[in-house]
Amino acid sequence: xxxxxxxxxxxxxxxxxxxxxxxxxxxxxxxxxxxxxxxxxxxxxxxxxxxxxxxxxxxxxxxxxxxxxxxxxxxxxxxxxxxxxxxxxxxxxxxxxxxxxxxxxxxxxxxxxxxxxxxxxx
Amino acid sequence: xxxxxxxxxxxxxxxxxxxxxxxxxxxxxxxxxxxxxxxxxxxxxxxxxxxxxxxxxxxxxxxxxxxxxxxxxxxxxxxxxxxxxxxxxxxxxxxxxxxxxxxxxxxxxxxxxxxxxxxxxx
Numbered sequence: 528x529x530x531x532x533x534x535x536x537x538x539x540x541x542x543x544x545x546x547x548x549x550x551x552x553x554x555x556x557x558x559x560x561x562x563x564x565x566x567x568x569x570x571x572x573x574x575x576x577x578x579x580x581x582x583x584x585x586x587x588x589x590x591x592x593x594x595x596x597x598x599x600x601x602x603x604x605x606x607x608x609x610x611x612x613x614x615x616x617x618x619x620x621x622x623x624x625x626x627x628x629x630x631x632x633x634x635x636x637x638x639x640x641x642x643x644x645x646x647x648x649x
Numbered sequence: 650x651x652x653x654x655x656x657x658x659x660x661x662x663x664x665x666x667x668x669x670x671x672x673x674x675x676x677x678x679x680x681x682x683x684x685x686x687x688x689x690x691x692x693x694x695x696x697x698x699x700x701x702x703x704x705x706x707x708x709x710x711x712x713x714x715x716x717x718x719x720x721x722x723x724x725x726x727x728x729x730x731x732x733x734x735x736x737x738x739x740x741x742x743x744x745x746x747x748x749x750x751x752x753x754x755x756x757x758x759x760x761x762x763x764x765x766x767x768x769x770x771x
Binding site for chain 1: 663664665666668669670671672673674677741742743744745747748749751752753756759
């Protein structure tokens with residue numbers, strides 16, 4: 528059984544909050560990784576991002592992403608599963624996520640982007 | 650005669666810094682107004698934005714926009730003239746500014762966006 532922490536509805540997702548949230552390089556890297564896995568309709572586990580930052584730091588970033596409406600989170604036991612809210616984001620801000628993810632991928636070798644080795648869920 | 654404060658080069662403009670900068674509703678409103686006037690290739694004066702916020706607060710926002718590479722500023726006497734760096738931004742992040750400006754325009758009636766009555770330069 529899974530439980531779901533509070534999320535903003537599609538209409539409650541606000542542009543400044545989304546931009547502010549993605550202004551952090553760690554959160555931008557998390558979103559780019561989720562976007563890459565989104566095409567396979569896979570959820571990622573919070574533990575898949577352990578290479579990016581410390582655990583408590585990551586928990587803070589995951590909460591910020593959820594509160595801004597960027598990710599959908601469900602909790603099973605002690606594990607958090609996350610998915611990018613691609614449909615909601617594309618409906619609210621057409622073309623925005625595509626432009627951000629493409630630009631981030633082009634700049635992925637810059638020092639501002641933390642390396643992220645995502646471990647596939649087993 | 651005009652003088653020019655320091656600006657990042659096109660290549661020094663970084664995605665997280667641009668997103669972080671536009672995560673502030675006042676700076677987002679300034680950029681949307683500059684974009685609207687950009688089509689007429691007009692520069693706006695800092696005083697044109699006085700309806701948005703207090704003077705010292707605006708000076709802080711203008712500096713943040715310049716440092717992030719979003720605006721080109723030149724100073725003539727005590728007046729700052731600003732232009733959106735549309736060419737540089739479109740070259741670095743294709744489609745990003747369009748998506749942000751279109752989304753902001755769609756959401757312009759939301760309380761998160763400060764009303765901005767831009768006074769045309771005489």
